[in-house]
Structures are given as C-alpha cells and as structure tokens.
Amino acid sequence: MANPLRPAILAAARSPRMKSAITHAPGTRSLVTRFVAGEDRGAALTVARALLASGRSISLDHLGEDTADLGQARATVAEYRALLRELGDLPQARAGEPRPLEVSVKLSALGQALPADGEAIALEHARVLCAAAEAAGVWVTVDAEDHTTTDSTLSIVTTLRADFPWLGAVLQAYLRRTEADCRDLAGPGSRIRLCKGAYREPGSVAYQSAGDVDASYRRCLAILMAGQGYPMVASHDPAMVAAAGDEAVRAGRGPDAFEHQMLYGIREGEQQRLADAGAGMRVYVPYGSQWYAYFMRRLAERPANLAFFVRQLVSR
Numbered sequence: 001m002a003n004p005l006r007p008a009i010l011a012a013a014r015s016p017r018m019k020s021a022i023t024h025a026p027g028t029r030s031l032v033t034r035f036v037a038g039e040d041r042g043a044a045l046t047v048a049r050a051l052l053a054s055g056r057s058i059s060l061d062h063l064g065e066d067t068a069d070l071g072q073a074r075a076t077v078a079e080y081r082a083l084l085r086e087l088g089d090l091p092q093a094r095a096g097e098p099r100p101l102e103v104s105v106k107l108s109a110l111g112q113a114l115p116a117d118g119e120a121i122a123l124e125h126a127r128v129l130c131a132a133a134e135a136a137g138v139w140v141t142v143d144a145e146d147h148t149t150t151d152s153t154l155s156i157v158t159t160l161r162a163d164f165p166w167l168g169a170v171l172q173a174y175l176r177r178t179e180a181d182c183r184d185l186a187g188p189g190s191r192i193r194l195c196k197g198a199y200r201e202p203g204s205v206a207y208q209s210a211g212d213v214d215a216s217y218r219r220c221l222a223i224l225m226a227g228q229g230y231p232m233v234a235s236h237d238p239a240m241v242a243a244a245g246d247e248a249v250r251a252g253r254g255p256d257a258f259e260h261q262m263l264y265g266i267r268e269g270e271q272q273r274l275a276d277a278g279a280g281m282r283v284y285v286p287y288g289s290q291w292y293a294y295f296m297r298r299l300a301e302r303p304a305n306l307a308f309f310v311r312q313l314v315s316r
C-alpha cells in the first residue's frame, strides 16, 4: 500500500526544525538502530562481517548528504579511505566473480552542492575514493539523489568510468527519463543499481502513482537484463524480485550475472532465502551519526514503518 503521508514525511526529512525535534525525541535512537548499523565504523564492520559470513555481499554507506562545507566533504573522504583500508582485510572475491565488498557514496556528501566548483570538487573526491577502493579490491557505487543532481552525477560517473570501469551508478525508476538512461547505460561492464526512488519529486519529472512507478521499474529491468552490463536489482518488493528472476531467465543470465540488493534491517528473512538459493544478494549497510534524512526516507516508504515508530514513541 502506498503511504499517504509520504510527501509530508519527505518534506520533514528536509526540515531543520523537524530534524531537531525527531532526533531528540525519547526513544528515536533505539528505532534508528533497526535501519542503521551504528554510529561508527567499528559497528558497521561488525555487521558487515556477520552478513558476509551468512553468504550475503555488502555495500557500506557512510551517512551524510547535502554537505555545505568543504571541510566536511574532506572529512567524508577521510572516513571512506579509513573504511576502505579496513575493508581490504576482509575476504575477497575470486577473479572474475562479483566483488562481495562495495561502498556506496552520495556525491552531495563529497561537495557536489558547494557553491564554487562543487561538481569539480565532488569529481576529484570521488576519484580519490575510487583509487583507494581499487587498491582494496572493493567496488564503489554512486547513490542517486534528487532529480536536480541526476545530470551532474551521471556525468561524473561517466568521466570516472574511463579509469574505473567497475564504478556503479544508480537509476531511479520513478523518473520519467530513466528508461532512456537505462538504454544509454546498459553497455558492456556497466554496473547499474535500479531502485524505485526515495525522494519527493514533482510530476513534471517523476511518475506519481505506485502503479506507474512499478510499470517503469519493470520496463527498466527488461532493458538492463537484456543489455550487456551487470544489473543490481534494488527492491524489497516481491513482485520486482520475481520480475528480476523472470527477466534474467529470459536474457539467459546466470546467478553471477546480476544481483539483488536490499537495505539493512528490511526483509532479513527474504535476503537470507535468496542468498541460500544461490542468488547474488547484497545488503546496503548505512552507518554514522548523520542518520536523520535516511531514517525519514525509510519511514516514508511504508505505513507499517511509520506506525511502528509512532507506537514506540507513544508507549514510552
């Protein structure tokens, strides 16, 4: 069921007043731990090791976005470099297999929105991360943010792919442009994560009904599966998980030629079921103290998540 409060919750995700109220509400933190591995790298690595031991792959995300200060962007790069050094000690893939270790990064956390030269700064910061990831045997995927950043983000990814052909990009099925982007980006070696999209977008650029978004997701999935890249199917929706399996069979793809992705704390049983059945299953594991916007997007996705949150607050 679509969440009728989604627009209001996504608006609150951008509101400093709501941020302060919700962050300091009693009990919020214990709920946040349902979706966030912890506030520091050590906690994230503990979760990562357990997931790897269970047969799942990981993508670690250091939470933070919309950085308005160069020092903060540099601190984010330093945190990712430290993370990549530690990830380099974890088990690696055999040659030719999908890498079990990945980091996800938001370009807005690397300075993309800085007033002077933001795009160039984010590009150089992302290049530093890709070089560190290459040395550690880790993949990188660049998250998709709101539609005002899509052109800039895809242009940065395209530039970096000349040196780091394994660099992944994310496409959001709710955007009307995405079917065309899938056609452009389904070339050899291209790693594309397809998700529905988590931001509040106007009807001029994005489908508004769940039915239209799902139909777009299916069309995009068919394009990516029929293409020559490596599709990463990021959805908890049983219908999309099944559609991915069907499209993979139609395209003659084996289990190593695409993967499923889900978020930490969501449909844990289904994650394990897919991994046990031999499918590629990667879990996106966010960590860090800047969890507010990420947490609000998870609340916006499902009435049940919001109801759980409200019940916990009022029962205190």
Ligand code: FAD
Pocket (backbone or CB within 6 Å): 001, 142, 143, 144, 145, 170, 172, 195, 196, 197, 198, 199, 234, 235, 236, 237, 238, 240, 261, 262, 263, 266, 267, 283, 284, 301, 302
């Ligand atoms: P929904 O449409 O939210 O849910 C459909 C159905 O799935 C539900 O009706 C229910 O049957 C089932 N379901 C969903 N949640 C649950 C649950 N908790 N328990 C049981 N059943 C459930 N968005 C971006 O905009 N940019 C990104 O870079 C990005 N990266 C992502 C990376 C990963 C790995 C994933 C999984 C998602 C990412 N997203 C990103 C978020 C994504 O865009 C969606 O907002 C989010 O995944 C919800 O859409 P959905 O496809 O999972 O299904």
